[in-house]
Amino acid sequence: MAAEPSIRSKAWAIFxxxxxxxxxxxxxxxxxxxDGDGTVRYEPDFPVLQRLLGVPLYLEAPTTTGVPALALDVxxxxxxxxxxxxxxxxWPRAEHPRILPAAIxxxxxxxxxxxxxxxAKRLANPTPMKGVVSASANVLGKNYLKQVDVVMSDWDTGPELLISTKRMxxxxxKNAANRVEESYGDAKNLRLRHPLAALGFVYGLRSTILTEEPKKARWLIDLLQKLGREDDAYHAVALIMIEYGANLATIPPGDEAVDDGDADNPLVAAGLDDDTLPDEGEEVPATAIDEALAGLPAVQIRHDAVPDGLQPARFxxxxxxxxIDATPVDRHEDARERLEAPR
Incomplete structure (x- = not known):
């Protein structure tokens, strides 16, 4: 009898x-x-985000699986x-393997x-081919390797976009300040080696902080705004305020949300250990995916609680x-065409 797919494999299949x-x-x-006044703006697909955020709730996935933060990366x-x-x-790609260099x-x-x-069979093996494909992207900064959650990079350009995500x-x-302080150091490390790369930070925060610890919420929002104003840190910062039912719990008490794995294994983030995830690529029955999609808990995004400077659309x-501005006109042609022909 085949083994039951892991929570992470189930999450990837639903994502x-x-x-x-x-x-x-x-x-x-x-x-x-x-818009009517001729202004061109970016309109994110928030319904997709809400569905993705419902996946770890449906699976009751703890932080240690990486699934709660992974919803933001996806x-x-x-x-x-x-x-x-x-x-x-x-990266992560929309299929396994999640990190696949353009040359491959x-x-x-x-x-x-x-x-x-x-x-194709070799690349799709649940255990990544080390040095060829990967389950996560480690990028060398000025002083150390850093696991980065969302990446655009190629051998002839180097990193063009680096986005770190955190979720709490x-x-x-207990931990809000630590997550931001860590991210500030990571930003400087990456920015100093890759000054032309677009560097961003996305922070997912459950809306209960607004009522449980309002002073902490104001302080954290203010700090996130300042984080995006530093000349040598992030170019942009986003806050995603996540609201879901009180009867649902993604994160067990005391198991605070962090990013997609580097806090669980710092040797992986530093490039000193194997980053293979043996449950990547496991087959999940289509019926199980259909059942999950039909049962996803409702999740809302509290735009009203987020300042303009931290709105995901602006980010x-x-x-x-x-x-686009940092590359020649013959690069990213599809992206340029979309921007030049808005709806």
Whole structure:
């Protein structure tokens, strides 16, 4: 009898279906909107974000699985594909393996028949081929390697976009400051080696902080705003205020939310240990995915509790425009066309 797929494999299967349903046959909606006054703005697909955030709730996934924070990574990468960036260029990809260098993707497309099937099978192995594909992206900063959650990079450009995500659903007073302080140091480390890369930070926060610890909420929001104003840190910061039912608990008390794995294993983040995830790529029955999609808990995004400077729409617009502005006109042509032809 086959083993039961892990929580992480189940989450990936549901995440992938949500993103695929939102982009039938790989065709994404254009996120750029032209207002009546001629202003062009970015409009994120928040319904997809709400569904993705419901997945860890449905699976009752603890922080140690990486699934709660992973929902943010998947959404940001999905938005980059909506913006017109190449599907293989935005990591995590919409299919396994999640990190696939462009050169390998091009090779796979160029091969035919048996050769292509053999390579595709090797790449899709649940245990990543070390040095070829990966379950996570480690990027060298000025002083140390850092696991980065959402990445756009290629050998001939270096990193073009680096986005770190954090999530916190409980224990706000105990850990909120630590998460931001860590992120500030990570920003300086990455920015000093990759000054042209668009560097961003996305913080997911459960809305209960507004009533349970309002002073901490005001302090944290103020700190996040300041984090995006530093000349040598992040180019943009976003706050996603997540609201869901009191009867649902993503994070067990005392198991505070962090990013997608580097706090669980600092040797992985530093590039000193193997980052393979043996449960990646496990097959999940379509019926189980359908059942999950039908039972996803309701999640809302509290835009009203987020200042304009931290709104996700502003964040995505700044990051995407920065990538486009920092590259020649023959790069990212689809992304440029989408921006120049808004809805």
């Amino acid at each position: 992938d279906r949500i993103c695929a349903d939102a982009a039938p046959e790989g065709v994404h909606t254009n996120p750029w909107i032209r 959404w940001v990468s999905y938005e980059l594909r909506r913006a017109g960036f190449a599907p293989d260029a935005t 993707a091009n090779l796979l497309r160029a091969l035919k028949g048996k050769e292509r099937d053999q390579l 659903d409980s224990s706000f007073g 995505l617009e700044l990051m995407i425009r920065r990538v």
